[in-house]
Amino acid sequence: MAEPCTPPLPRVALVTGAGRRLGRAIALTLAEAGWHVAVHYRASANEARETVAAARARGVEAEAFAADLADEAACRALVPAVVAHFGGLQAVVNSASRFEFDDGLTAGHDSLQQHWAPNTAAPVLLAQGLYAHWTARVAAAPDDATREALRARACVVNLLDQKLWNLNPDFFSYTLSKAALRTATEMLALALAPWVRVVGVAPGLTLTSATLQGEAFERLHRQAPLGRSSTPEDVADAVRFALDNRSLTGTHLLVDGGQHLWRFERDFSCLT
Template structure:
């Protein structure tokens, strides 16, 4: 299996969780060389198998190269891709630039679509059970606010692609999505802001990234799941906010 952005944060948790369940892991990274090597060593110590591959997902040629390398490394074949890497840059509808919007769509939408297409091209040649692609989205796709404008648009496009790709690639490849809530410090957040914001959900509890990984494993291993998006956010998407939660906290806009 291939996990993009797998060296740190949620990607690292995903790689470790799948490795514990016996999956061979290919960890993609862009700049996190040392964390990627540390992850590889940890999985190896635990008796698992892990390869690491570097690529800039803003470069479509590099994405094609990543797909080729991953398909070659995975023996007897690649069964799963988790499109986890994201470009997350603050902008708004009033100030986004063409460059910001294009980069967000290239990294957050185009790269996942191309990697999933490459997986389909391989699994359609086999008689084994369908492969699985999982797009990591954001609870924001179910709970809109106008902050992080380019990022949000790119994730909305990827959320719609879940159903389209599931239809296009049946019966050879299942395509699902997962929508985590706030899990790690994001953008300009302070630790104090994060500690308050991570409890803005129906359960009023921080989201455990291990639970997100468990949900991804369920999607990957349950052959009946296809074309669906699973929110894993302690119910955060059921609490509409006028601003992104990190800003709503400081503005006093969150429910009490």
Template structure:
């Protein structure tokens, strides 16, 4: 945060998108895997939200300008997996569940200066675990016949950043995949 503020002079929002996504399950779970996922997927996002809040408070204290309620925001990228759980990517899912709970707590703690919103995409990008054909077939497994694409996710993040009345909630952008029960993670189906 200090480097970004040093370069741009101020920060109005943080989008926490980076995450660790490594496979484990109930049988292969370890504290080391959980700690790695929690550190990057939940802890880092919370620390960045704290840093934004401190920066906003300092700006408001140094300014004679009245506070603009709803202007400052944190958006945390989550996963539709939280509403459609399966035992794959166990530590990853636990860390995203912690971040989703942190959304609520941070929305309360950082108000009224900073809003906190979650965005939970469905299957959006392929990986080394899926062929292009398999990805396309899985992408269609939703009530709308398609999951999210990068433009959908970006538009939802933009909406969350611009909507000054939204905090403490999560927007699912997954074509309805969270409404369906999948026994495995998409990458292992």
């Protein structure tokens, strides 16, 4: 008797914050690897369209989706919108992040809540959405062999930060929101098993910013045991690896040239 035919997997990835910076690099690396890409954005519509065009130029399907991740209803509607467009979803990469300065002496309810919603709550809701979609696909599978083929195929990747392993008091609300996401990654890995995996990827100093660029950026980027921290390509490759490796869940990949092993008393942007 012929073995049951397993339906093709919907190699579609939703990448949040994919119009710009690290999210864009991740989206294009996945497109290069054959993933269809849902490009999420909040306000960067033009940049999102550019990412979509660049992904399509790599021979895959891509589409842009607008959503304010601080809005629960908009966040919950995102996965169903992606599934309706592509016909399926296999991965969510939570790259979008709020990153505004405060410290242990200035953090308050407003700054904590402004970081909490997009940085912690939204990734949890999107993971729930992927799980609901994937388990519905499992339930509709025609036989046990097909269901087994779907085990651990879906994956959530949460972008973290090496500073969680090397704490300093700067960007206090941001750091707390990412620390909560680190813990949520491990809790969700248990809650969503065995059908959906959850992995954290923690970059080091990767991109310039309004407060850190030029020679100061290059100098700090070199301050790592390997003599260089992460590039966008390094981080994107780690995300792709996490999506493809069915044995990874509830763990964190530090992609930082070892920066987390060296003590930094301040955030990089405050060391100039």
